[in-house]
Amino acid sequence: MHEQSISQMLDALDRKEYSCEELITHHVDRIHQLDEQLNTFITHTAEQAVTRARVLDTARAKGEAPPLAGIPIAHKDIFCTEGVKTSAGSHMLDNFTSPYDATVVEKLQAVGAISLGKTNMDEFAMGSSNENSYYGAVKNPWSETAVPGGSSGGSAAAVAARLCAAATGTDTGGSIRQPASMCGITGLKPTYGRVSRWGMIAYASSLDQAGTLTRSAEDAAILLNVMAGYDPKDSTSLFMDVPDYTQALNKPIDGLRIGVCQEYFGQGLDPDIESGIQLALKMFESAGAVISDVTIPASQHAIPAYYVIAPAEASANLSRYDGVRFGYRCESPADLADLYQRSRNEGFGTEVKQRIMVGSFALSAGYYDAYYRKAQQIRRLIKDDFLAAFKKVDLIIGPTTPTPAFKIGEKSEDQISMYLQDIYTITSNLAGLPAGSFPVGFSQGLPFGVQIIGNYLDEARILNLAHRLQLETDWHKMSPEEFS
């Protein structure tokens, strides 16, 4: 049951091979048996899930089941869920129960998807290894000594371990694609504004984008059909029609122009990953795609620009966690300054505090022009480079990460090397472009993905090419032995 894709599950439910309740109970049992070692969930909602499954079984019997009725999913704990703890992986929100649902949560619930719980993550989505969680590190299902990537590490590991069919995630600098690559699954970050941010706890507002962690491009298309669309509650969401993403999956790729991003194949790239990408390119070429080189020169400045813009926005976004109205409050504060200082010092983890300080500095008087304004200019250059490239090609391809999953603890002392994890993913966030990671091989026994970047709102084309890859290869079907 748990090895099936979403469409296979929907077929089986239709044919009454099993009920929603059986499907949900099966996954709930797996979580109980297997999650202790992985730590992918912060909060379980098994009871609500089973109750909901029964309701949907009744609806199905009457022929009134919504389209995704019974599909077991999980939400990254950054999405607000009414009546359920929403922690963002932080001590600060350990006591916070949201009074409302995020738009993404509401939409998936409306089509009958059933959430099994809230997944672990780096605190406030700041991290690339899931080690920055108040709730402890998440383990990679492929190797318990390896990280699953981050910040959507819990969601990626849960999907890879077949604890749920799919999960939501958020991607600010690579937080969907990098863990998807490291856990051997499909991760899609849509165009900035394609999916509503209402109810998604903000890290860096101009970069944050909700997306999917699934086992296939087809499943990603099914979920994106539900999640995408304009939301009047989010002024930055795009007022554009949503195509049926499943329609484009099987289009021939004959004549499709694929660009290979030169900047993505430099020093530091794992040779196995490089050859895996080359194999995928050969496959696309033999299917009729036209391969050429493209270049995004400004991408060399992407990491410094990102580590100014994201912390700057975060420094303001995280000001509301002050111990006054909700969240963690220190014991017996002496006065207002003490309340602020201790609540924030005790409530936030080290990485979060570091980024708040960096961001506050970058915005302070006298430094704004040198840092924040400059970073925004770089952002513009990166966008222009991509737009120029997309005049020549339809999609751009490169690796998702420089290496496969590293060991837990390996990089926690070396921040620069941790930040370099995002070197290939950050550019599409800065430009606001859609991008996905799709499994294409293994290095040292650990999976890795190929990254496909599309033009604005061209998610369908990304999924079309990825689906082609997944028709011709089985990388996405492989599951870690212990969890198959």
Next chain:
Amino acid sequence: MPRADWEVVIGLEIHVQLLTQSKIFSGASTRFGADPNTQACAIDLGLPGVLPVVNEEVYKRAVTFGLGVGANINTRSVFDRKNYFYPDLPKGYQITQLSDPIVEGGEVEIPLADATKIIRITRAHLEEDAGKSLHEDFHGQTGIDLNRAGTPLLEIVSEPDMRSSAEAVAYAKYIHQLVTYLKVSDGEMSQGSLRCDANVSIRQFGDNELGTRTETKNVNSFRFLERAIEYEIERQIGVLESGGTVNQQTLLFDPDRGETRPMRSKETSRDYRYFPEPDLLPVEIDQAFIEAIRQNMPELAPQKARRFAEEYQLSDEDARSLSADSHLADYYEKVVGVGKDSKLAANWVRVELLGQLNRKNIDISETPVDAKELGYLIARIKDGSISGKIAKTVFEALWEGEAESAESFIEANGLVQVSDSSELQPLIDSIIQNNPKQVEQFKAGKTKLMDFFVGQVMKETQGKANPKQVNELLNKKLG
């Protein structure tokens, strides 16, 4: 050095609460006076995951104001975050407009005692209000009421063009009149709908450089504004004349002690770390949006005063007084419409109606005497069917709610003036007959006695006789 040697330089920042149903970035109500925290939704509380959405009405109000002062309306304006920590600021930043405000430039011509003066407007930008900290009711603790958090404000910044507290007050009053006229704000100062920050500096006449300024924040009445500025001028002169220097600082005016005092340093000299609000896109408005508002712009007070003077042949003083408040002006025009005598109407509205309203401290919008009724009275005075004196009786009855309408009251009480000579003649004859002594004296030259005869007629008719008619008839008989 005498005070006359010092030149005073004043600029005002006026925060105006915009008249909208809901808040600037959320759907919560802006109604004043609700129980604490009952009008604060998830967005106003700054809960995790919430996002602001700009209320279009707020933009309409801001554009209306901009057009009212002849400013540039920026078709692209940008919201920024102003970062600081305070318990009544839920998000830890205020959303405001720093470098791309909606309104830039413009000017107003303010009336002074014997002239007018142009005051230039630097800019007007939109922002959200903070909540309220309540220090009194909670022993050793502070209560936070977030009902006001997110209320839309327009901050109107003037150039340092004012040279005295009187000019500053005249400017503030003008802005108050303007925003209420334009229905941009309800202008309720007691509810904090208009609050002034006064930037004050002094320099010796002839100096080109401005002196160091202080900013006195949150003054919420015209009287306090005048006192705060006066106090600050005297204080700065004192400092400079005793060889000291004025420190650039933020002050609060304490109306009880009549003095300004510095805010705690913690509350000032912050680095606000402004940056563009990433949750809101730059707001683009098109010319059609601006034109639609321009088409519906109400007539402003100075234009209206000019029109009243011309169209209704009023004195400048009458015209200005009647146009100062848009409700009063509307009322007056309704009275004229029915009464058809603009001067009589001006007199009645200013003397009788405003006199009563002021005595009872009632706003024109709550007057118990309907404009149509007053207009009817004026029409009847004009056609001679009632006297001014009777009219006052009717007006009083209307004011007290004793009359359903002027017409029915006049009729029911038989107050219609007698100007029919066939009815008056026998009465006059009998009075002359009954007062031979007075008739003799009158004929001997004591013409003052005419008042006596008229008084007798009025007494007999209970004041209903037309005095003009009575005079004529008496003159004929006695002359």
